[in-house]
Amino acid sequence: MRTLGQAGINATRIVLDPGIGFGKTLEHNLELIAGLSRLAEETRPQLIGVSRKSFIAAALHQHLDPQERLEGTAAAVAISVWNGAVCVRVHDVKQMRRVADMAWR
Numbered sequence: 001m002r003t004l005g006q007a008g009i010n011a012t013r014i015v016l017d018p019g020i021g022f023g024k025t026l027e028h029n030l031e032l033i034a035g036l037s038r039l040a041e042e043t044r045p046q047l048i049g050v051s052r053k054s055f056i057a058a059a060l061h062q063h064l065d066p067q068e069r070l071e072g073t074a075a076a077v078a079i080s081v082w083n084g085a086v087c088v089r090v091h092d093v094k095q096m097r098r099v100a101d102m103a104w105r
Helices: 002-006 026-034 036-042 054-059 070-082 093-104
Strands: 046-048 085-088
Touching: 026 036, 026 054, 026 070, 036 046, 046 070, 054 070, 070 085, 070 093
Parallel strands: 046 085
Antiparallel strands: none
16 A cells, blocks of 8 residues: 555555455355455455356355356345445446445445
């Protein structure tokens, strides 16, 4: 953060992504989603990218192709928003916008 500030980037423009996936175990990913509220309180707003990720299939103990992970993505988006995510990166924008709107309300 200090380096970004020194580069002239205002801290209010910074959103952090804890990096769902990227070499993490299923348990690591679930812990990150569950702990978003703590991260948001301590650092910057959180962006979460859970759309169609393999951890969804692993959590459901099923082999699911990425396009078959819509319901799992919806659950992960809802829980992430509930836990403080202010941005979500998704493939199914229209559907996940409704999910996020419902979770925010």
